[in-house]
Amino acid sequence: MGKKEKEFQIKWKTDLPYRYSIGKLAVKYFEELKNKKITGSKCPKCGKKYMPPRAVCADCFVEMTVEDMIELSPRGTLEGFTVVNYPFVDPNTGGMRPFPYGYGIFKLDGADTYMMHFVDETDHTKFKIGQRVEAVFKEKTEGDIYDIPYFRLIKEEE
């Protein structure tokens, strides 16, 4: 700590906990995730399929309930990617997230919107737009966001 920092700054490390309500749709989403199934919402009016599930169709302003949730394929097609190569504090752990890591944006088969997730590849030359990807589930799922730790690039579709 330099002299100027010492004189002019006060440090404050805030622990500001929240208990966010996640809503009925996310409850259902995580329940299904535990069964190794990915779900989304289908608008009862226009039929647009959202991933993740949403309570209102932005195009129609129509309500979408748990009844409107549908199962989506764990496979999809890559539309874009990045390889993150800088350190930053992981909000989950408070520690530094290891880097580099791959990140993909893709449409699951049957979905009309994109989703983003980690991809198990850190060499950007190995990614190709249009490539197939697949969700990798933890062996023992717990019904939370980490049940899918990452997606994998499918080398050759079985």
Add this chain to the structure above:
Amino acid sequence: MDKEVAIVGCTQTKYEAEKIDLTISELVFEVVKKLHNDLGITNDDVGCVISGSNDFNDGRTIANMAIQDAVGSVRKSESRVSGDGAFAYVYGAMRVLSGEYDTVLVVSHSKCSEGDQNLINNSIFDPYYQRHLGLDQISSAGLMANMYMSKYGISEEQAAKVVVKNRKNATNNPYAHLQKEVSIEDVLNSPMLAYPLKELDFPPYSDGAVAMLLTNAENAKKFTDTPVWLKGYASCTDAYYLGHRTMTDLIGLEFAGKEAYKMAKIEDPVKDLDVAEVFEAFSTHELMIYEALGFCDKGEGGIFIDSGETQINGSIPVNPSGGVLSSNVAMANGLIRVAEIVSQLMGKAEDRQISDAKTGLAYGMNGICSQGNCVLIFGGE
């Protein structure tokens, strides 16, 4: 609209990485006091105060309370926009249009140095599906850039040209944070942050503040011979989820641009506008902005930067101030764009002056990758 809301004076601080010896209040007081001095007014001459800031950035809730004394709003009509400063300008303009206030002070500020910008940006994302997966403004920009560049065949060199242009322009702007020119090679050889974007494709984080005084047609000439008038405004918000947007085109900005052009009677933006100041959050973002604002056709942002038309001597100079790539004051960026357009239209932009600038566009933005968009068109006397 024509000659109903005027800006009669603007002040800016020098933008810097860390103004360690100034509190937020002292930082804001610097621009407000300078504005008073420039216009020869006192706080009693200010009818209403609107500020633009963000609680997460300021590290306290209802953060405007911390600058009340510095903006002279204690026991005065005051309100605040939690978002980009361009929206604070809009709120201020509406207070003038209400007819209740002859003068409105609009202020925006940030000290990016005081918080952890990656954590603050991560908190934009919903806490159920996205926040845990480490997204922030840099990784999102990488995804957007990759999709845009792949779809339209934009090269990394074309992206780098935006940085080279803006950083060169910044050397003519005494307020700019980064005032060192960079070459295409410098950009291409800078460390990869989020493929395909490198360190120099991104802006720095800056501390600073901006202030301006708004008034009506009746009073404008009391303050200056060269008031700047609001001619058109529109805003548009795109979907919250990145994955629910188009990603290769800035649809929200496109909509806001069209509506603002209609209001300002702009038919051909390249011909009718003399200068534009836009909130470019990363290099390829500026190319996407050219397309969304109709400066060129869809997918031609790369060809357009190659053409040199957005250079300071081109047909539509973009960011003669050096833009956000040179000074990135989160939440104040949009109001800084307005202040720069005002300087241009008043003919006071000194070394960065576009000759004979009569009509200008300012674009402010909220959220990740152009979620909330505010387009403002101004005209000089």
